[in-house]
Amino acid sequence: MSDCEQFDQCQKRFDVIDGKLDRLDDAIRGNGHPGIKIRLDRLEGKDAIRSRVTWLIMGALLALLIALVRSMLMG
Numbered sequence: 001m002s003d004c005e006q007f008d009q010c011q012k013r014f015d016v017i018d019g020k021l022d023r024l025d026d027a028i029r030g031n032g033h034p035g036i037k038i039r040l041d042r043l044e045g046k047d048a049i050r051s052r053v054t055w056l057i058m059g060a061l062l063a064l065l066i067a068l069v070r071s072m073l074m075g
Contacts, residue, residue: 029035034042 025031027036030038
């Protein structure tokens with residue numbers, strides 16, 4: 001195999017790899033639409049809010065349960 005043929009094969013492989021890297025970069029950064037970074041940040045924000053709301057509801061239900069038990073015991 002000559003140097004020219006070997007270079008052509010390597011160049012084709014590099015072009016394929018470069019194309020794949022460009023697609024990965026577009027997926028991560030977004031390229032005009034929300035990318036993985038932004039979408040992940042939004043999901044984490046929503047999860048944090050959901051977690052806070054869940055704990056608030058659990059606390060309210062526990063307070064209600066304690067009040068019901070107390071009122072049943074006190075008459």
